[in-house]
Amino acid sequence: YVIHTKKQSFEQSYKKGRKEKHSESSIQKIFSILREELGNSLLIFDKFSENSGKIMTSSGSKGSKNNLSQMTLCLGQQFIGGERIKKGFLKRVLPHFYYSKLICNPSQNGFIQKSFLHGLNSVDFFFHSIAGREGLIDTAIKTSETGYLQRRLMKTLEDIVIYYDYSARTSDGRLIQPKFGLDCINPGKISSLFGLNNSYQEIKKFYAWKENNLNFSERETFLRSFSFVDMDSIPFFLKIRDFAYGFFNMKNLKKKINFLDIEKNMKKILENCSKFKIEPGSSVGALAAQSIGEPGTQMTLQTFHHAGISDLNITQGVPRINEIMNASRKILSPIVSFDFFNYGKKNFFQCKLQIEKIYFGEICDRFDIIIDSGLIFIDIFFKKIFLNKLGLNLNFKRIIQKIGQINSFWNKSRFFYQKSNYFIRIFPSKPTEKKIFSYIEFLKIINSCKKDFSQLEVCGFSDPKNISFFQKPKFSSVFCLNSKLLDVFDLLFVNLQSIYCNHILMILETFGIEASRKVIIIEIQKIFRLQNISINQKHFFLLAEIMTFQGKILGITRYGISKMKENKLVLASFEKTMETLFSAAFKNSKDKILGVSESIILGRKPPNGTGLVTLISQK
Known part of the structure; x- marks a missing residue:
């Protein structure tokens, strides 16, 4: 019954999808919910109550609802890279499938209706092997990725110890947290x-x-x-x-x-x-590194997550953790989200126009190149009726500024505009100069007008395909797949308290170091929550503090660690051993042997636990 109802909703969304661009995401959502509903129906089923598989799942010892539904009811939709299996041939996945515009069969796009109990046919087995191979490759690559991630974490956090005033400090006494986890x-x-x-x-x-x-x-x-x-x-x-x-x-x-x-x-x-x-001397840094690193081995390497309400694929899992810990300038899926207040359909349409990119070629009616007594000027006319219907107010100063930024030819030109007539006049040369333009120069101006103006962004900051809207009674939520955070503050009707960006360095430049510390904690918690892994938030606090306690964001990399720690033996024990030791010897550097790694290398007692107790002699 559940599969039949989902098939009906699939066909409805397919028919709508010929007109709507978001049909594929709605189809994916239907099939992703299907397994969960089938699993829930098994747990409710009374005759199934004494089944050993159900007892294992419901008690929480091993397995999930998905495992139960795959074994007994339906294997479900097979995904590759967060998407359904793509059609490699003309409108079909495999060459022997029948091609017709009218048929929309989910089983021909990787949906397997049979279960392991009933067995798979050859096509189902082929689709299942495609998704299975992706899992095998992920597992092979994931081992080295997560292992290196945990090693970097341990090397960065190993020196953080609780002192007798319940503060978390590094081995050389630098303060990380005044009170560990705010509550000790x-x-x-x-x-x-x-x-x-x-x-x-x-x-x-x-x-x-x-x-x-x-x-x-x-x-x-x-x-x-x-x-x-x-x-x-x-x-x-x-x-x-x-x-x-x-x-x-x-x-x-x-x-x-x-x-x-x-x-x-x-x-x-x-x-x-x-x-x-917590007891003084506790190695909270090493504990945090283990608590974050070990669950990382359970995560899938490349997982895609729809941004709650949109069809935007957001990178999660190990790649996202690497982006955060490396403090990457370029991230795969930067997201800016915000809410704006609903004051009717007209208001929603105006807000949409402010966000979506509108190009010069879309609103330009025509441009005339006029030669008069040796002078040449270009008249640009905009679609006045079209713009009035849209309710779009053009910022002519901004348009002129953008034209001047194209190249040096337009930068040297002079501009004149009439806002009421939706008109701009460009003088490629100064009006006082009398110059006879040759035929070749005239053609160059025509070509540069066609080439430079057509894709010039007049207003907006995001492509329509990278925007997702979700309407609610009082406000609408917007997700934009870019990191242009400052442009959001210029929009009308925006709830300023709801603006959020997952790009940590962009948050640092806009709001400062405290805000970026908060975003690091939120983003890492989000990754583990999506994988249903629970970790105490004190460990995330400690990681965010060590990345931001110097007033700038330092990545958990060899470059970041070298800025956090001055001890040469620690850096030599991590990466580039020979280069580090050679440069230390050349510069006559000294190591006070205060950290854990140096103490172990030289056979001393590390400064944690009982090793924290020291004697101070009075000279």
């Missing part, structure tokens, strides 16, 4: 902290804590407030108790919570919170 709580004991909330079932009426709207992050945020000041601070305890009482009664309007119960629980939490503090 050990990431490995967060689960115990979470369990605290539900452990007081003997206290009456406090079960509302379990039933209220607090999610995990809210509980963690609430509990971390206890570690900001001294545990024995009575005024702080009283403030927190009063806050908790008001907070819980606000969340649960129907049931009032007893004030004394709140106080008892606050005292118990205060007693236990000190146990969860």
Whole structure:
């Protein structure tokens, strides 16, 4: 039944697709949702309740809904590089398929309706082998990619240790975080902290804590407030108790919570919170490198993700992590997203016109080249009626500026424009000079007008194919596949608080180092969340801090590490050993042997754990 309904929706989208450009993305969404719906139907099915495969999946020990649906119901759509299998022959994938304009058969584009239980025919097996080969190649390449990624992370973060003031510092004493993770709580004991909330079932009426709207992050945020000041601070305890009482009664309007119960629980939490503090000497840097690097081996190498509501393919997985950690200037899929307020269809159309690129050739009606008494000038006339219907106001100064930037010939010219008549006049030479233009020079001017003006961008900053709109009742969301962030601020009706860009260096140039640090954290979290991998956010904080703590973004590469660390033995143990040692000897460089790598190389005790304890002698 599910496959039949999806087939109907596929045919509807196919028929619409002859007129719409986004048909392929809608077809892909239909087939990607199909497996999940089939998997859900298996879990609901009563007769299937004692099946060992279902028990494994539902308990969370191994497998997923997709595995169940592929084994028993339907293998689903086969994708290559995030797209359906392309048609290599004339309107068909394989040469023996029947070609007809009227037939839209999903099974001829890589959709396999049979399951492993029923077996595959020769065509299904061929399609499945295409997708399987991509997975094998990914696995082979991924091993070296993720291994190198983890090694770079470890070499960068290995020296970060917790000191006795609970600050995270490098081995030479440079401050990375004033308070580790903002709360000094050990990431490995967060689960115990979470369990605290539900452990007081003997206290009456406090079960509302379990039933209220607090999610995990809210509980963690609430509990971390206890570690900001001294545990024995009575005024702080009283403030927190009063806050908790008001907070819980606000969340649960129907049931009032007893004030004394709140106080008892606050005292118990205060007693236990000190146990969860991280110990001085802990190698939080090495822990963060392992916590981020090890799940990276589970990720697929090249995954494509549709930007939630659009048909724009966004690079994810290991390539995206490499882009972030290398602090790349050029990234594969830069995205600028923002919202603009809806004030009717006319407003939506005007906003769309502001974003989409409009070229000179599309709005130019004609241009006349006139020779009068030895002078030559070019008259450009725009489509006045067409532009008035669109409601597009041309910025003539900007158009003239762009014409002058084409080449030196137009840069030396003089311009005159009439905004009311939609008219521009260009003087290729000064009006005072009297020059007789030859026939060849006249032809050159005609050719340069045709060549230079046709693809000149008049307004907008993104191609229509790289823009995706999603309309909502109060506002519309826009995704643009480019990194022109500053152009968004010039648009009308834009919600300035919603502007976001995934290009870290562009954020640095526009908003500064704190904003770029925040974007690094958001982007890395997004990658792992799409792969259903959960990592404590303290590790991401530490990585973002080490990349930005010098006031500029430093990549996790040999160039970035050389700017972060001055210790020559660390750099020699990472990459280019001979060159590093030779240049250090030539410059007579000295190494204080403060880090982990140098200590291990020379057989000393590393400055972490019990090795953090040192004696200071008074001379």
